[in-house]
Amino acid sequence: MNIKNICCIGAGYVGGPTMAVIAQKCPEINVTVVDINEERIKAWNDENVENIPIYEPGLPEVVKEARGRNLFFSTDVDAAIDKADMIFISVNTPTKTYGIGKGMAADLKFIELCARQIARVAKDDKIVVEKSTLPVRTAEALKNILDNTGNGVNYQILSNPEFLAEGTAVDDLMNPDRVLIGGDIDTAKGKEAVDALVDVYAHWVPRERLLTTNVWSSELSKLTANAFLAQRVSSINAMSELCEKTGADVNEVSKAVGMDSRIGAKFLKSSVGFGGSCFQKDILNLVYISKSFGLHEVADYWEQVIIMNDHQKRRFAAKIVQTLFNTVSGKKIALLGWAFKKDTNDTRESAAIYVADYLLNEQAEIVVYDPKVKTEQIYADLDYLNTRSLEENRARVTVVDGAYEATKDAHAVAVLTEWDEFKELDWQKIYKEMLKPAFLFDGRRLLERKTKEGIGFEFYAIGS
Numbered sequence: 001m002n003i004k005n006i007c008c009i010g011a012g013y014v015g016g017p018t019m020a021v022i023a024q025k026c027p028e029i030n031v032t033v034v035d036i037n038e039e040r041i042k043a044w045n046d047e048n049v050e051n052i053p054i055y056e057p058g059l060p061e062v063v064k065e066a067r068g069r070n071l072f073f074s075t076d077v078d079a080a081i082d083k084a085d086m087i088f089i090s091v092n093t094p095t096k097t098y099g100i101g102k103g104m105a106a107d108l109k110f111i112e113l114c115a116r117q118i119a120r121v122a123k124d125d126k127i128v129v130e131k132s133t134l135p136v137r138t139a140e141a142l143k144n145i146l147d148n149t150g151n152g153v154n155y156q157i158l159s160n161p162e163f164l165a166e167g168t169a170v171d172d173l174m175n176p177d178r179v180l181i182g183g184d185i186d187t188a189k190g191k192e193a194v195d196a197l198v199d200v201y202a203h204w205v206p207r208e209r210l211l212t213t214n215v216w217s218s219e220l221s222k223l224t225a226n227a228f229l230a231q232r233v234s235s236i237n238a239m240s241e242l243c244e245k246t247g248a249d250v251n252e253v254s255k256a257v258g259m260d261s262r263i264g265a266k267f268l269k270s271s272v273g274f275g276g277s278c279f280q281k282d283i284l285n286l287v288y289i290s291k292s293f294g295l296h297e298v299a300d301y302w303e304q305v306i307i308m309n310d311h312q313k314r315r316f317a318a319k320i321v322q323t324l325f326n327t328v329s330g331k332k333i334a335l336l337g338w339a340f341k342k343d344t345n346d347t348r349e350s351a352a353i354y355v356a357d358y359l360l361n362e363q364a365e366i367v368v369y370d371p372k373v374k375t376e377q378i379y380a381d382l383d384y385l386n387t388r389s390l391e392e393n394r395a396r397v398t399v400v401d402g403a404y405e406a407t408k409d410a411h412a413v414a415v416l417t418e419w420d421e422f423k424e425l426d427w428q429k430i431y432k433e434m435l436k437p438a439f440l441f442d443g444r445r446l447l448e449r450k451t452k453e454g455i456g457f458e459f460y461a462i463g464s
């Protein structure tokens with residue numbers, strides 16, 4: 001079966017880049033990305049390709065090549081569903097904020113709305129692809145809705161979780177370690193659907209990296225991969241605290257450990273704590289699923305990854321307060337970086353939000369500079385925590401356009417995102433314009449201790 005028309009519901013951090021790359025690599029397939037968020041679609045269609053709503057290195061070039069040729073962004077969800085042979089669901093699946101499973105389970109209301117919309121609109125057979133990260137066995141619920149509320153057409157449900165990381169999305173999509181496709185491979189129709197999706201990716205991904213499994217393995221593998229990755233970060237962060245007490249250096253430990261080929265070097269960088277929209281949400285979801293099956297030891301095991309991460313964020317903020325003679329009240333603290341990692345404008349669950357909130361509770365005056373994050377986003381992130389009034393957040397937090405403006409007259413500077421440009425700053429100038437003693441806290445192990453201490457900074461870096 002040859003796919004001619006793809007529709008993707010959800011034009012976010014996954015739907016946008018993923019579909020742009022599919023469209024670029026498969027010029028004979030029409031790809032329409034739809035979203036209910038009109039502003040987002042407008043930005044994807046902005047004449048100036050630099051204004052697309054997601055900042056990802058290399059993405060503007062891909063969009064430029066395919067947009068208007070075989071890549072389209074639209075708010076007409078019904079029309080795109082109607083036309084498509086294959087529909088990707090790439091909507092958000094945040095942690096539930098109400099009711100049963102509040103604070104743990106994935107909220108599947110957006111997924112269900114998509115299923116009901118597909119069922120209402122579809123007049124011919126469709127392959128429905130779960131691109132969103134979902135609890136294991138969600139495909140069953142999707143099929144139930146589609147089969148019972150649909151127009152009697154045949155649906156095949158595939159699971160095709162996305163493994164891209166933000167900041168490197170285009171490269172991850174162009175050269176994936178593997179593409180995972182879960183389907184009903186024991187039936188002829190199921191196998192045909194899996195083959196159709198394999199053929200799409202085979203345009204550019206070597207066949208040996210196209211991995212097919214049953215649907216449940218595919219759904220669960222995505223949660224497992226994120227849990228393992230986050231666990232590595234929490235493991236090295238746990239060691240960072242021990243390093244600080246013992247004179248060991250976490251970078252040296254991480255290098256020594258990572259050179260063991262059984263362990264591997266990646267994802268062993270100690271930090272102020274992992275952020276991003278996925279790790280915490282997906283582990284909480286895993287914990288919830290485990291508990292719902294009565295697997296309490298399994299649940300506790302994974303929950304510890306989150307507990308450690310929360311501790312790391314808190315302990316970094318507490319270190320700032322302790323070092324500044326146990327009070328930051330009325331003191332200006334400059335935060336360099338707000339995004340959850342470099343090369344993205346995404347701030348979801350960024351450690352910076354929690355560090356700022358902690359310092360604000362200690363009555364600090366916060367000044368933030370991030371090269372890609374918009375001012376409204378920074379306020380929105382703080383408001384979302386509901387710790388203090390919107391007015392107070394605006395009165396106590398200032399967002400500026402440059403690092404020198406942020407650090408001038410500050411009591412302390414904290415590096416919270418590993419943006420390359422922070423390495424290149426004129427730290428001599430920053431030191432000169434700060435209050436003394438000038439405290440510098442490196443939450444990313446980005447800066448070299450020797451040169452900073454040479455300038456005169458009181459320097460603290462995570463894990464040493």
Ligand SMILES: NC(=O)c1ccc[n+]([C@@H]2O[C@H](COP(=O)([O-])OP(=O)(O)OC[C@H]3O[C@@H](n4cnc5c(N)ncnc54)[C@H](O)[C@@H]3O)[C@@H](O)[C@H]2O)c1
Pocket residue numbers: 009010011012013014015034035036037040077090091092093110113114131132133134162163164165166277278
């Ligand atoms: N962000 C990542 O790096 C990443 C990586 C892999 C997997 N994932 C998973 O992919 C999914 C999407 O994540 P994201 O970061 O792209 O989210 P996102 O919030 O950036 O985008 C989701 C989009 O879906 C739209 N939407 C929601 N309901 C809709 C509906 N009924 N009809 C049309 N549009 C609708 C929203 O308006 C939003 O623009 C999540 O399940 C996430 O866990 C994310």
Ligand SMILES: O=c1ccn([C@@H]2O[C@H](COP(=O)(O)OP(=O)(O)O[C@H]3O[C@H](CO)[C@@H](O)[C@H](O)[C@H]3O)[C@@H](O)[C@H]2O)c(=O)[nH]1
Pocket residue numbers: 133162163164165166167226229233266267268269270271272273274275276277278279340341
């Ligand atoms: O050694 C490391 C590696 C990462 N991090 C932090 O961990 C967080 C997550 O980073 P990363 O995994 O690179 O970015 P994400 O975009 O969140 O990607 C993760 O989450 C996605 C969503 O599910 C998956 O698709 C990806 O495979 C998975 O890496 C960030 O705050 C990083 O700063 C560290 O502190 N130390």
